[in-house]
Amino acid sequence: MSEPFVDIILQEMRHQLEETLPRLSDRLLPAGKSLLKDSASQLETWAAQAASGELSRADVDWLVRSRLDLHRLSALRSAGLAQVEIDLFRQAITRTVIGMLVGRIAA
Amino acid sequence: MIHRCTYIGSLVVLILALVPVTGCSPAIAPFSGCAYELAVDLKVDALRTMERAEEPFSKHEPRVESLQRQMKKAVEFARGRPNNSITTRQWEIMMNPEGHMVGGFLTRWKQDDSLSWGFIREASAQIEAGFDAIIGLESGKIGSKK
Numbered sequence: 001m002s003e004p005f006v007d008i009i010l011q012e013m014r015h016q017l018e019e020t021l022p023r024l025s026d027r028l029l030p031a032g033k034s035l036l037k038d039s040a041s042q043l044e045t046w047a048a049q050a051a052s053g054e055l056s057r058a059d060v061d062w063l064v065r066s067r068l069d070l071h072r073l074s075a076l077r078s079a080g081l082a083q084v085e086i087d088l089f090r091q092a093i094t095r096t097v098i099g100m101l102v103g104r105i106a107a
Numbered sequence: 108m109i110h111r112c113t114y115i116g117s118l119v120v121l122i123l124a125l126v127p128v129t130g131c132s133p134a135i136a137p138f139s140g141c142a143y144e145l146a147v148d149l150k151v152d153a154l155r156t157m158e159r160a161e162e163p164f165s166k167h168e169p170r171v172e173s174l175q176r177q178m179k180k181a182v183e184f185a186r187g188r189p190n191n192s193i194t195t196r197q198w199e200i201m202m203n204p205e206g207h208m209v210g211g212f213l214t215r216w217k218q219d220d221s222l223s224w225g226f227i228r229e230a231s232a233q234i235e236a237g238f239d240a241i242i243g244l245e246s247g248k249i250g251s252k253k
Binding site for chain 2 (some may be wrong): 107
């Protein structure tokens with residue numbers, strides 16, 4: 001096996017990982033963080049609305065549970081977007097390997 | 108010539124070794140314009156239907172049943188696409204009649220006959236964000252024109 005070839009593949013994988021990982025955290029972390037922050041202030045708002053009679057206790061109970069469902073939906077979105085990034089990484093590596101193989105055979 | 112054949116053979120072995128990394132089957136289904144449109148349409152229809160929940164459920168029952176049918180279609184469409192289990196799970200949460208998204212809202216409306224405007228407003232905001240999570244995943248998939 002040609003060592004430079006392996007080195008180039010590994011270098012390409014490292015390069016792709018360096019590009020993929022920050023993009024992954026940029027896409028995933030802000031959404032989860034802002035939802036958690038919003039949840040705290042949302043609970044305070046609902047408590048105030050319950051105190052003023054705008055919402056019943058049953059309403060608040062339902063809304064808190066709906067917040068949990070919303071967190072689950074958001075977590076699933078994050079998991080899905082992470083899979084998209086993994087697919088993009090795999091595609092980039094595949095392109096590189098095939099491109100190099102074709103180049104070497106043609107040479 | 109022999110050297111060249113050995114070299115190409117080595118490259119093939121390397122490619123096979125990389126299959127776990129570069130595997131042919133994608134981890135998640137690609138973007139579907141149809142799924143995206145379905146989700147956007149359902150978001151609009153659901154929120155419009157929920158706005159009417161101050162009125163008696165019986166007055167809007169046909170509209171609610173139509174919405175439930177559309178949502179069942181969305182789940183079945185999601186379920187039928189390969190590598191689409193995450194989106195399918197999202198739709199199941201959204202329409203679960205015992206949950207706390209659209210399905211649960213409609214159940215509560217039916218049980219209580221009418222709901223307060225304060226509750227409708229707050230629940231709508233939650234459910235709108237829930238739809239955005241479904242739409243956000245679809246539009247983030249490979250092949251969408253972001």
